[in-house]
Amino acid sequence: MTTSAHPLVTRARRLAAELLVPEAERVDQEGVPASHIAAVKRSGLLGVVAPVAYGGSGAPPAVLRQTAEILAGACCATWFVQTQHHTPVQTLTQSELPVRERLLGPLARGELLSGVAYAHLRSYPRVPVRVRREGGGWRFDGTVPWYTGWGLNDVLLLAGVTDTGEVLFAFAEARDQPGLRASAPMRLAALTAARTVSLELAGLWLPEEAVALRTRYERWAPGDRARTLNAGPAIFGVAEAALSLLDEERAAPLRARLADVRRRAYALADHPVPLERAEERLAVRAQAYELLRTATTAAVVAGGGRSMALTSRAQRLAREALFLLVQGQTAETRTAHLRALTGS
Structure with a gap:
């Protein structure tokens, strides 16, 4: 099967033609609606590279790229909200921690949409978000400068750095809660529609079973660098x-x-x-x-x-x-x- 003939590519084209392109200018001014996210969830595109055993399609990277081209060309704001989801899916796919069994299936099947809050790690050795042990879990303090999809995402994958130089990624519910407060949506020159906020973390506590990845910064950074090249x-x-x-x-x-x-x-x-x-x-x-x-x-x-x-x-x-x-x-x-x- 060629990439262009893959069922998910066909679904992406249909979604673009029937919904995203006709609504793109309105969405640009008014914001990505929940109905767009519901349509993306139904399409199966959120599980494009997720393991088949967890309800995904296990498609090759070429299919992910082509569907991304189609969505971005149709409505870049909608693409940008949903593209965050693929990093948590890939993180869980590679994880051997308990959170994999709890969340990978719902994320792969499109039952939940995840955002990401980890780009601030690229400023290391400056540490905008610090993590330390507290009780049977982890406490997060600091500021996430950019978080996209607020009000649309169900969960978020949050990262911080420990005092010993480890990066720790853990899942949290994507809502205001004790220790986590979102700013008002940012007004940007482009993609204001994607509902980007900053997150203030003041003692957000997440249990050990929320952790998806814990490793030395020096081990994590080369993989992230490769993605940006x-x-x-x-x-x-x-x-x-x-x-x-x-x-x-x-x-x-x-x-x-x-x-x-x-x-x-x-x-x-x-x-x-x-x-x-x-x-x-x-x-x-x-x-x-x-x-x-x-x-x-x-x-x-x-x-x-x-x-x-x-x-x-x-x-x-x-x-x-x-x-x-x-x-x-x-x-x-x-x-x-x-x-x-x-x-x-």
């Missing part, structure tokens, strides 16, 4: 959506260049040694961003003055492209991207 599928999905707003004569050369960069990016993502060819990965990532900028700018130009309306698809895609420039950014990727932009 590659061009993500949302870049290609939003670029393709922008090119669809151009006439074929103008779109064709950009589409050919985009296909070439996508092919090279995904070949690197599938390389058996994730941290090999890091400079090449970063260069291809920068090329993908350049094509994204060109495609979305061309869509705005083609739309003329109409592109300045908040109801304009071209304008929404251009703002989403700005968001993707910094989504998942690290000091390493920022430096490489700036080098590519400035030639220095």
